Amino acid sequence: MAKTIFEKIWEGHVIAEREDGQALLYIDRHLTHEVTSPVAFEELREKSRKVRRPDLTFAVMDHNVPTTDRSHPVTDELSAAQMRALARNAAEHGITLFDYHSPWQGIVHVIGPELGLTLPGITLVCGDSHTSTHGALGALAFGIGTSEGEHVFATQTIWLKRPKKMEIRLEGNLQRGVSAKDVILYVIKHLGTGGMIGHVVEFTGELTRRLSVESRMTLCNMSIEGGARTAIIEPDEKVFRYLRGAPYAPDGEEWEEAVKYWSSLKTDSSAEYDARYVFDASRIEPQVSWGINPAMTTGITGEVPSPEDYDDRAQRLLVERALSYMGLRPGTKITEIPIDVVFIGSCTNARLSDLIDAARIVKGRRVKQGVRAMVVPGSMLIKRRAERIGLHRIFIEAGFEWRYPGCSMCIAMNPDRLRPGERCASTSNRNFENRQGPGGRTHLVSPAMAAAAAIEGRFIDVREIEPADLCEIEHNARLEEPWR
Amino acid sequence: MPEPIRVIHGKAAPLEADDVDTDQIIPAEFLKIIEKKGLGKYLFYRWRYNEDGSKKPGFILDEPEFRDASILIAGKNFGIGSSRENAVWALMDFGIKSVIASSFGDIFYVNASKNGLLCIRLPQEKVRNLRELARGGRLYLTIDLSEQTITISTGESIRFEIEQHIKERLVKGLDDISITLSLYDDEIKKFEEKMPSFLIPKPKRFIIE
Numbered sequence: 001m002a003k004t005i006f007e008k009i010w011e012g013h014v015i016a017e018r019e020d021g022q023a024l025l026y027i028d029r030h031l032t033h034e035v036t037s038p039v040a041f042e043e044l045r046e047k048s049r050k051v052r053r054p055d056l057t058f059a060v061m062d063h064n065v066p067t068t069d070r071s072h073p074v075t076d077e078l079s080a081a082q083m084r085a086l087a088r089n090a091a092e093h094g095i096t097l098f099d100y101h102s103p104w105q106g107i108v109h110v111i112g113p114e115l116g117l118t119l120p121g122i123t124l125v126c127g128d129s130h131t132s133t134h135g136a137l138g139a140l141a142f143g144i145g146t147s148e149g150e151h152v153f154a155t156q157t158i159w160l161k162r163p164k165k166m167e168i169r170l171e172g173n174l175q176r177g178v179s180a181k182d183v184i185l186y187v188i189k190h191l192g193t194g195g196m197i198g199h200v201v202e203f204t205g206e207l208t209r210r211l212s213v214e215s216r217m218t219l220c221n222m223s224i225e226g227g228a229r230t231a232i233i234e235p236d237e238k239v240f241r242y243l244r245g246a247p248y249a250p251d252g253e254e255w256e257e258a259v260k261y262w263s264s265l266k267t268d269s270s271a272e273y274d275a276r277y278v279f280d281a282s283r284i285e286p287q288v289s290w291g292i293n294p295a296m297t298t299g300i301t302g303e304v305p306s307p308e309d310y311d312d313r314a315q316r317l318l319v320e321r322a323l324s325y326m327g328l329r330p331g332t333k334i335t336e337i338p339i340d341v342v343f344i345g346s347c348t349n350a351r352l353s354d355l356i357d358a359a360r361i362v363k364g365r366r367v368k369q370g371v372r373a374m375v376v377p378g379s380m381l382i383k384r385r386a387e388r389i390g391l392h393r394i395f396i397e398a399g400f401e402w403r404y405p406g407c408s409m410c411i412a413m414n415p416d417r418l419r420p421g422e423r424c425a426s427t428s429n430r431n432f433e434n435r436q437g438p439g440g441r442t443h444l445v446s447p448a449m450a451a452a453a454a455i456e457g458r459f460i461d462v463r464e465i466e467p468a469d470l471c472e473i474e475h476n477a478r479l480e481e482p483w484r
Numbered sequence: 485m486p487e488p489i490r491v492i493h494g495k496a497a498p499l500e501a502d503d504v505d506t507d508q509i510i511p512a513e514f515l516k517i518i519e520k521k522g523l524g525k526y527l528f529y530r531w532r533y534n535e536d537g538s539k540k541p542g543f544i545l546d547e548p549e550f551r552d553a554s555i556l557i558a559g560k561n562f563g564i565g566s567s568r569e570n571a572v573w574a575l576m577d578f579g580i581k582s583v584i585a586s587s588f589g590d591i592f593y594v595n596a597s598k599n600g601l602l603c604i605r606l607p608q609e610k611v612r613n614l615r616e617l618a619r620g621g622r623l624y625l626t627i628d629l630s631e632q633t634i635t636i637s638t639g640e641s642i643r644f645e646i647e648q649h650i651k652e653r654l655v656k657g658l659d660d661i662s663i664t665l666s667l668y669d670d671e672i673k674k675f676e677e678k679m680p681s682f683l684i685p686k687p688k689r690f691i692i693e
Contacts, residue, residue: 015671020648024668026675028683036568038518049661053676055684064516078516085518096687117685129567129591143591145569147598147660155664157672161647193503194561194587227564229590247691254682261680293503293564314502314559321501384693411512420535432507432565434530483691 002268004165006200006232009140009265013123015157022159028122029056029139030152031108032095034086035063035413036127040150041089051093052156058117059090060098062107064413067376067403070101079414093153104247106379106405109133109347113217114381114482116246120235120262125152129224130347130429136216137243138235138265140200143224163229164198164274169205172282177463179357180215181349181427181446183207184222185287187279189297196228199275202267203233207281212479213242214353221348222429225294235262238480245483286462288334289431289444291322296431297444298334300461306330325433326441327421334459337443341424342367342454343436344447345376345403346410349427352382352391353479354447356470358427359394361451363468367399368457374401374416376408389476400454412437425453486600488657492581492627494554497544498615504558505565506592510574512566523570524577545578549621557615558585560608563592572596582627584634586611597650598660602629604644629655 003011016024030053037059044051051057064079066072074080083100090097098105104115109130112118120138125131127149134141144158152158168187188195201223208216216233223231240259243249250258285299296319298305307319307330323330328337344350344358355375367373375395377383383405386392392402409416410428418424418440427450431442445453452462478484514526532543544550556575562585563571572595575583582602596603604627606614617623617636626635629651634642653660 015675016668018649022647022649024664024671026672028679029685035515039520039569042518047661058685076516082516082518119683122683127567129565143567145567145572145591145595145598147569147595151661151664154661155668155672156676157664157668159649159660159664193564197561197587197590225565227561227589247688248685250682250686251688257680258682261682293505314500317500318502381693413512413515430505430507430565432505434511435507438511438530438535483693 002270002272004202004267004271004273005138005234005265006140006165006202009121009123010162021162023162024157025123025160027125027152027156027158029058029117029124031112031117031124031126032057032059032149033063033108033128034061034082036146037089037149038082038085040146040153043150044153049154051095051153054094056156057095057153059086059095060105060108060111061086061100063407063411065100065406066414067406067408067416070404074100076415103380106381107347107350107407109221110351110378110382113137114246114379116243116249119243119249119258120239121265125158130221132224132228132230133217133221133347135220135230135232136213137239138233138262140230140232142230163200166196166199166201166275167273167277168201168203169276169278170203170207170281171205171278172207172280174207174281175285175463177448178284178286179446179448180211180218182284182287183281184219185289185294185297185444186284188222188226188294191226191277193225193293193295194227196223196226199228201228201231203231204267208233209236212353213238214351214479217351218348222294225429234266241481244481286446286449288449288459290326290328290334291319292325292431292433294429294431294444296322300334300449300459302334304328304330304332304334335461336458338423338458339425339443339453340371340422341418342371342373342450343376343409343424343426343428344374344450345378345408346428347378348429349447350376350378350382352385352477354427355382355386355391356474356477358447358451359391360467360470361448361455361462361465362398362400363394363470365398365455367454371454371457373399373454374403376403377405379405385477385482389473391473409436411435425450425459486654486657489600489602489629489654491629492555492602494581494625495550495552495621496555496557496614496618496623496625497550497553498618499544499556499558500615502559503561503564506563506568506571506589507565509563509571510568515568515570520573522577523574524579527574527578547621554579554581555625555627556580556583557611557618558583559611560586562588564589567591569595569599572599572601576601584611584614597654600654600657602627602654604634604646606642606644610642
């Protein structure tokens, strides 16, 4: 029977299947961080259980690390305690830890792929919903809760109901200034926050194949905002080049063997899906979210909707609540919305290519007076690579803060947060109420759109801005083969 | 290990909102607490409290007639977003034993099942009706998990579907890890023996970035 890539990986990892459709799946990689792991480790300790495969388990501090100079101690006592707990737990169980001071520290979903911990064809879990990111390399990756994490620690397996299959085919050429972030916001707007619930989403089509590995990560990352169980993309040459030479990727003969296997991970041409959507991406304009969930999004030439536009009573109430929280009036043009803060960062958009996208807009320009703008690279490695090619200077000269890596203002568990009422153009993934700080107002945008908003002090169609020529920087960035 | 559940009897409270994400159920700042217990006071924190810590009026679960509610009737897509299991712990610590909605975020639904919070999916129309009935603060429901029925104080009974493995685990209060290890340890070992060597991470000592 014809199968999708998801089915091939799934079936290759099933240890047992019960009549009710629950499968016990072997897990090849378990990534963990300081926030969702302490209770799981505590429960293991209470029951005198060990981590079964510390060699397949990796820990990193990312959610509440400060993004200022690492020479200072962490002053938030609760954050420091969580970080200490992770260090203690990792040491106790023999797990590799990328701590606050590690040269490879970074956001878990950024460092997994960049260090070669994430590989095509593997099963991967992490106690974080944005684990879907790793699907961009052809891994089957699930965000899980703390109890499930404990189960994986103890057994290296997880019980899962087999998800349904959804194909999202992306066709057409992107307009200049439009990125994967705009595509995924557009898709979520059309399918809704619950549109992908219960499904593994496979991104296919011409455009998906043309996108860089890092752009594919942005797509897969935000599929969770459409409710997807996870997302996946067939691995190709681009993925292999991205991984080759990475610290934890196989090498020598094992590399050859791995590539041979990875090259076989394709969806059969006659494979079937439970749901299929096709999007013509050439029609997508830069997107800006206006509300309190990622589906509440419109194009840059659009305007804030009115509750009256919605037939459903619950929807109307939600839109009313959104407009009240966001301090927006129906009919306001998106380009008339002024912003106070710009955040370029997060597991959605803090990779080197994202920073280059933003830098093209920023170079030679200044952040608007009164706007607070920051760049938080996704990892120490990205920070160093950016500094090596001079990218940081473009941001600093324009008036951006150039920070250390972490989840930062995407989740506001560290000191980086909005003040009540502040309005932020953010490259992160969630515009939920209070997400970036109590009372903070989030507009989700691409890195280029965030950069443009920083310059103008309001949203502006990035297609109208002539981007700087960064050919040399881009060449030196070795985006496609970071480890060659 | 969760307590076994057979019958939940309690007052229902209507939560008139779709797309309630786990950031709303418990904000990120409270995820720094390393314990499951005591999170109830942070449940729906931003909906219930002002920035200065004073109480906001009007939140349904703080209304006198709903303070003892143990069943929440929500909208659609309840528990979407972040994977934080703290959302389940906060609901349970607050005294909520069951959430009824037309759909749930996938991760939240699984997390709930691991902790003994009974999530019940019903068709949108039925959920809406229950929410209407619950408005007055006098709707008591009896949820019989074994029978898969919800009985309303008036006597009407609604049947619901639930995954058999979740039902079994909740009814018996079973510990997942013990089940897996007692039944499947040999299979796991066999699987591990067959894993190709390239799957095992071998960090390289010298890396030129």
